[in-house]
Amino acid sequence: MSSPTDLPSHVRAIVDEIETEIGEASGFEERVIEGGGAHEGNGRVEAAVHQILIEIGEDPDRQGLQGTPERVHRMYTELTAGYHVDPERLINRAIFDVDYSEMVIVKDIPFYSLCEHHLLPFFGTAAVAYIPRGRVIGLSKIPRIVEMYARRLQVQERLTQQVAEFLQDRLQPQGVGVVMEATHLCAVMRGVRKPGMVMTTSSVLGLFRTRDRTRSEFLDHLARRSPEA
Numbered sequence: 001m002s003s004p005t006d007l008p009s010h011v012r013a014i015v016d017e018i019e020t021e022i023g024e025a026s027g028f029e030e031r032v033i034e035g036g037g038a039h040e041g042n043g044r045v046e047a048a049v050h051q052i053l054i055e056i057g058e059d060p061d062r063q064g065l066q067g068t069p070e071r072v073h074r075m076y077t078e079l080t081a082g083y084h085v086d087p088e089r090l091i092n093r094a095i096f097d098v099d100y101s102e103m104v105i106v107k108d109i110p111f112y113s114l115c116e117h118h119l120l121p122f123f124g125t126a127a128v129a130y131i132p133r134g135r136v137i138g139l140s141k142i143p144r145i146v147e148m149y150a151r152r153l154q155v156q157e158r159l160t161q162q163v164a165e166f167l168q169d170r171l172q173p174q175g176v177g178v179v180m181e182a183t184h185l186c187a188v189m190r191g192v193r194k195p196g197m198v199m200t201t202s203s204v205l206g207l208f209r210t211r212d213r214t215r216s217e218f219l220d221h222l223a224r225r226s227p228e229a
């Protein structure tokens with residue numbers, strides 16, 4: 001996508017946050033210099049949102065709507081900031097050689113994404129597991145990987161798969177399992193399905209696919225309540 005310097009500062013800030021650990025310096029100086037995240041752009045999104053407001057019978061000039069086209073533009077660039085995340089910066093040498101081959105599980109990872117069919121949010125939690133083959137990734141990176149793919153236009157199935165394939169690719173583990181549970185506003189707000197309906201998707205690779213014992217160990221962990229829940 002666009003080069004890092006092209007990004008409006010409010011989007012750059014989100015990208016930096018996904019790519020870097022809290023306390024790492026990257027991006028902060030740049031943000032201070034650019035100042036409060038003024039919105040750059042050619043006005044085309046603003047014009048399109050303005051037109052939508054007219055088409056649905058609204059008055060885009062009434063007080064509450066005057067800033068809406070600009071806010072909507074800003075919001076969409078933030079919610080799709082994941083396109084600009086550089087996976088190399090995200091990983092940033094946080095892959096370590098270890099002699100450990102038990103399952104690693106990170107669960108209850110909250111995520112928010114946008115359904116590509118309606119541009120409405122879907123959100124829920126992800127559980128990510130893998131069995132290392134001599135290499136592990138820093139634990140704090142896993143929620144960032146989820147966020148890198150969630151902050152895009154998505155379908156839940158693909159989001160789930162992309163997280164699994166990323167780990168497969170980078171770690172070459174013995175197996176990967178990802179389960180995501182989410183509520184889709186396009187389904188619940190439009191009344192086509194029952195409110196509260198949750199969609200579950202999974203992607204299993206390697207041992208998680210081929211070995212029943214591994215898959216059930218993973219699912220048993222997921223069924224267990226978190227201590228704080």
Ligand SMILES: [Zn+2]
Pocket residue numbers: 115116117118119120184186187
């Ligand atoms: Zn949808």
